[in-house]
Amino acid sequence: MDRARTPAIMILGTGSNVGKSLIVAGLCRLFSDRGLRVRPFKPQNMSNNAAATADGEIGRAQALQARAARVAPHPDMNPVLLKPEGEQGSQIILQGRVAGRLASRDFARRGDFLPQVLVSFDRLCADADLVIVEGAGSPAETNLRARDIANLGFARAAEVPAILVGDIDRGGVIASLVGSHAVLDPADRAMIRGFAVNRFRGAVELFQPGVETITAATGWPCLGVVPWFGAAHRLPAEDGLELHAERRADARIRIAVPILPGIANFDDLDPLKLEPTVDLAMVPPGQALPVCDMVILPGSKTTLRDLAALRSEGWDIDILGHRRRGGHVLGLCGGYQMLGRIVRDPEGLEGPAGEAPGLGLLDVETTLDSGKTVREVGFRHAPSATEGLAYEIHLGRTEGTDCRHAPFIVDGRPEGAASPDGRVAGTYLHGAFTSDAVRAAWLDAIAGSEQKTELRFEALIEQTLDALAAHLAQHLDVDALLALARSR
Known part of the structure; x- marks a missing residue:
């Protein structure tokens, strides 16, 4: 036809x-x-x-x-x-x-x-x-x-x-x-x-x-x-106009997410937003990151620009203090790149060419190059052996010692990086938390105990x-x- x-x-x-x-x-x-x-x-x-x-x-x-x-x-x-x-x-x-x-x-x-x-x-x-x-x-x-x-x-x-x-x-x-x-x-x-x-x-x-x-x-x-x-x-929002989450005063796990100017693929957070045990705080510019169990640095379309914005807000100080107190930090895609020692964009692929030091919470370095990874993948969460489906959309290569402690396995190879104590981690995978088993395992590790949940995310979307x-x-x-x- x-x-x-x-x-x-x-x-x-x-x-x-x-x-x-x-x-x-x-x-x-x-x-x-x-x-x-x-x-x-x-x-x-x-x-x-x-x-x-x-x-x-x-x-x-x-x-x-x-x-x-x-x-x-x-x-x-x-x-x-x-x-x-x-x-x-x-x-x-x-x-x-x-x-x-x-x-x-x-x-x-x-x-x-x-x-x-x-x-x-x-x-x-x-x-x-x-x-x-x-x-x-x-x-x-x-x-x-x-x-x-x-x-x-x-x-x-x-x-x-x-x-x-x-x-x-x-x-x-x-x-x-x-x-x-x-x-x-x-x-x-x-x-x-x-x-x-x-x-x-x-x-x-x-x-x-x-x-x-x-x-x-x-x-x-x-x-x-x-x-x-x-x-x-409950359904993924198309743009940042809808970046908010219902706060839960009685939640057992508190997560803070700074809203950066170039935030991307923020639907990664949807399963956590709907999780009854979690209080997810989307923190706008002008506010300090609250005391929490975990900070998530979300994806970014302009990593160097967002890294500068993070510092101008003083959120880097909040995150480093959170880490010193034993808190967990997770970086997703661009947020993962920010957690390393340095981010380089020699070709100006996301804005003016340049480089900047990262937060130094992971022993890795990132260099952006013109080869863009776009793919759907199956993965295994290494600490728990739970599995799920996810996707990658990113520029750049991230390498370093902490990649040996990768939180995920994709196609038999390590994916992402983590600190030796496991409290700081980064990954290029988007959508990992849509897997109920993976999400539960991650929240268990944060809480230090098993967190029972009745949320069945994919069924809820249907x-x-x-x-x-x-x-x-x-x-x-x-x-x-x-x-x-x-x-x-």
């Missing part, structure tokens, strides 16, 4: 973080439950929360949507991924592979990637009964429209009808929907066939006058008012996706959505 005939619908938003990714995930599970071969698609994403597939990198949200659709994730689901590297620009991931850099001043160049976007869309369509497309940001950003490939620029090129979603929880939803209609040119406006309101709290019937106002001003039918979905926090699909089925006119998808 070619792209001109494969049913497809695009979910646009009045802005970032209005719930587009979650709605697409829920619709993927819903239509998969109806027996359709569903594929998620996002033409262009900008995020440092990435996932590894067998064929390269895609946005973490698209990996979750693929899971919801019960298919393996693939780079065609997110052909353009821009990974911010600070103010200077972004690394370009094109159809899963590194394809250079995009300077901030050249952002309009992203329009050059439309041919590859359409090729990926065609390939998805060839193996699908339905493609659900997610927009990025807002289609009403008229300053970006000329070279747009993320919203209505794609919709018009691929002839995909769209609906526009507004977030009532942040306020101003009527103005944002009506205002979007007002600023769009007629041809773009014609691609939008309806609207929905997301994250409503209270009695939905109280918003009926609002629905009537929007419909009268735009001519768009309302396809649903979706109440707040309380379980959304249950949440099922609940999300049921939630959308109740509050969205999904038959009208499917009819729109089939009308192209």
Whole structure:
């Protein structure tokens, strides 16, 4: 089936973080439950929360949507991924592979990637009964429209009808929907066939006058008012706007995570965030790290910049003091690199070329090079012999004496490094804590005793996706959505 005939619908938003990714995930599970071969698609994403597939990198949200659709994730689901590297620009991931850099001043160049976007869309369509497309940001950003490939620029090129979603929880939803209609040119406006309101709290019937106002001003039918979905926090967040965790005063294990400017792949923390025995504190700039059992340095897209930020916040002093008191420290990917003696970026792969001393808590050194590791792996946690699945996305080689005490085994070889007493460790593995057995073993070591847990993380994600699909089925006119998808 070619792209001109494969049913497809695009979910646009009045802005970032209005719930587009979650709605697409829920619709993927819903239509998969109806027996359709569903594929998620996002033409262009900008995020440092990435996932590894067998064929390269895609946005973490698209990996979750693929899971919801019960298919393996693939780079065609997110052909353009821009990974911010600070103010200077972004690394370009094109159809899963590194394809250079995009300077901030050249952002309009992203329009050059439309041919590859359409090729990926065609390939998805060839193996699908339905493609659900997610927009990025807002289609009403008229300053970006000329070279747009993320919203209505794609919709018009691929002839995909769209609906526009507004977030009532942040306020101003009527103005944002009506205002979007007002600023769009007629041809773009014609691609939008309806609207929905997301994250409503209270009695939905109280918003009926609002629905009537929007419909009268735009001519768009309302396809649903979706109440707040309380379980959304269980699913991976797409960007740093949602970096928080519910604090637990009665937790037995306390973990602190500094929020660095280039934080990446922070969904590594999700299983710990949901663990009933753990109080996970996400610490923003301007605050000292609290007294805790363990500090986790998360992944980073800009290791040297984040290392400098860590020092400017005084968090290096907090971490060294925590270590002297016998506390545990774990570095994930870029955080692992920061724990060593030195980090070098001689080619300027993540910003200006240079080097800086690390925290010196591990006897290792890191040199960034142009060879990027992107792969899914099976692993064994060496101290406990428990096993799991994880993935790697990183630049650089890390070597040194403490690699002899590696916490993990991958393909029969040591992976990561640890101090001789085991209280400081680093790894390039992302997602290791999704394994219930590995997570339990790690928490046992921190607490010094067995920590019983009833959390079954992977099962909880599946249950949440099922609940999300049921939630959308109740509050969205999904038959009208499917009819729109089939009308192209």
